[in-house]
Amino acid sequence: AQTVTQSQPEMSVQEAETVTLSCTYDTSENNYYLFWYKQPPSRQMILVIRQEAYKQQNATENRFSVNFQKAAKSFSLKISDSQLGDTAMYFCAFCMNRDDKIIFGKGTRLHILP
């Protein structure tokens, strides 16, 4: 069975700093998708970034980028120039190609301090 592990339950960084959130996953599949979702205090789930396993290039979205290491089954999220609005729970998620079941990690609560 596929699993997603986020080893950092909670993190705090100063505003404008760079922070990296860790995610590892376990699968025997070769083709799959990985996602990072953000859940602010409003509890609305927001897609941050998406990575297809067949793409070697790391995905980026403005201040958000990933370090995708397929062999190590690692998918970390880097937030550059962190802002107060980045304070949220961040969830790593995994999805295989052949079905639509999407598995989430337990999340990392990120606090951006002024």
Next chain:
Amino acid sequence: DGGITQSPKYLFRKEGQNVTLSCEQNLNHDAMYWYRQDPGQGLRLIYYSQIVNDFQKGDIAEGYSVSREKKESFPLTVTSAQKNPTAFYLCASSYLNSPLHFGNGTRLTVT
């Protein structure tokens, strides 16, 4: 505007009563999902459906039931057999392997 609507936002029930959570989408997505969120547990998959009139159990389906009679609707019933039903419930939909679109969630409290 296209999106997913979950209602109600807050729901209160007495122990022993069944309760149904509504989820409607107008995104024309084939797949729909129900997740449960508890503190420190992340999102756990209850049921998902990839097509009308078909659905699969997720990791924590016991005590829950669903139906998918229409593409747009995927209601979740929390039965009296669910031992610890108080939680935040999120409905989502997607098309193929596209990212999930989430509703705003329903907070269910059972006393």
